[in-house]
Amino acid sequence: MPTSFERLVYEKTREIPRGRVATYGEIARVIGRPGAARAVGNALNRNPHPITVPCHRVIRSDMHIGGYAKGADAKKELLIAEGLEIRGDLVIGVPWKF
Template sequence: MKRAPTAFERKVYAAVRRIPRGQTRTYAWVARQIGKAGAARAVGNALNRNPYAPQVPCHRVVRSDGSLGGFAQGPARKRMLLRREGAIC
């Protein structure tokens, strides 16, 4: 299972990593930061295969509606992390 991190993934990780603790961003927001507005889905894909799990706070990325959407580790995990950061509380 070797996958080479592409430029797209790299940008996604960088953008998500920039998210300050206690705040959430939307997939569209990240997609726009990397210059691929509209690729929100692709962003989710990159996070799903994120080889930088502890580096990339994918749990800080939520949908535009404020819903958690999906999560590789489970939505419960995301909810807990966000609650701890006070992002949704």
């Protein structure tokens, strides 16, 4: 069951519009836990709402693809399908500002 911390993570992640991306650090910051980027990744890793939470739009602060529960490759495809460009492990996109 989701904790309050996880709920906040999912809530913010859901606000990311199609074609935009956000970083783990950004999310950690807006939910009031700056520096807890790892905890955010942990929450998304056990994403209990794969349908409503587009966790594939969350990438690393250096614009790298990072990881993905279903495989980084699938994450790339999803981002490409939303109109983003991926070069190697780099995501060429506009970071979403909460």
